[in-house]
Amino acid sequence: MTDEVLDHPVQHSLTGAHRALALTEGRAMRYPADVSPFMALPGDATADDWKHLAHLAEPDPITLLDVPATVPATWTSPRRFTVVQMTGRRVRTTAGRGQALAPLILGPADINDMVDLTARTNPGPFGRRTHEMGTYLGFRQEGKLIAMAGERLRPEGWTEISAVCTDPAFRGRGLARGLMTLLIEIIRDRGEQPFLHVVENAPAARLYESMGFSARRTFLVTSLKSA
The missing domain is CATH 3.40.630.30 (Gcn5-related N-acetyltransferase (GNAT))
Structure with a gap:
């Protein structure tokens, strides 16, 4: 590849x-x-x-x-x-399991909640049709969407993980890691590999590095x- x-x-x-x-x-x-x-x-x-x-x-x-x-x-x-830009060829997905909440596939019925969560947490641009780019997963607690992550760019052989975000009141529980782990398994089941983009020096980079993602190059958006 x-x-x-x-x-x-x-x-x-x-x-x-x-x-x-x-x-x-x-x-x-x-x-x-x-x-x-x-x-x-x-x-x-x-x-x-x-x-x-x-x-x-x-x-x-x-x-x-x-x-x-x-x-x-x-x-x-x-x-x-x-x-x-970080690639995840070396990511091991076994470390992201163990969530008590059941992950949900998000779709058109969840748009208002997805837009609200991304607006409050600012993981990057997210519109009312962004979910059409791929699979989006989330966790809800008492009906409230508290974490999500999904697929964005799809160059041949690769899928970008994007919109990784967690409601501030629920951070530190491994929710983002759990959703990313599930997405990576979905991506690899298609015969592809995961990659992502993170703003330079953003705290989220530490999570991605701990999962096994490694820096490939930088881009100027x-x-x-x-x-």
């Missing part, structure tokens, strides 16, 4: 497992805004490619995980931050606007 597709995970997802979700114009691609903010251009993007992406993006800011080498001089970047 090659990991070269992880250098352009958005592009390979939109041309592969998520092609049914892809919005395209020329060589520019994006997810619907209520699925994910991510967009993609080829590494050798031309001026026409950038024009196509600008048209495709309206009225949203352009959000790129892997930025082509040449960005038009007239474009500005109001926001950028670094994320670390960039928001762009055309002048």
Whole structure:
């Protein structure tokens, strides 16, 4: 299994497992805004490619995980931050078991609770259709959604684990680890391997490292606007 597709995970997802979700114009691609903010251009993007992406993006800011080498001089970047890409080939799932709560598969009926939990815990962008990207699991206690995690980008041979979050009142109980363990088993049952992205220096990185995830490379997540 090659990991070269992880250098352009958005592009390979939109041309592969998520092609049914892809919005395209020329060589520019994006997810619907209520699925994910991510967009993609080829590494050798031309001026026409950038024009196509600008048209495709309206009225949203352009959000790129892997930025082509040449960005038009007239474009500005109001926001950028670094994320670390981590792969989980060495993760051992036996350490994540033992939860007293029963995990639930989350779907359309859970959207309001999923959006509320992610808004309060900020694990990354999450919209009302993000669950369409893959399997999402959660724990409820007395009907309240207290933890969740799911699948996001799907480059060939890999699945990204994302939206890992726990209600602040229930942290420290291994809920996130338990859900990630279940997701990793689902991913591996498909013959794929897990990976994820975490904001550089974020405390969550310690959890992922303790599970066996290792850093592969960094990306500069960039928001762009055309002048």
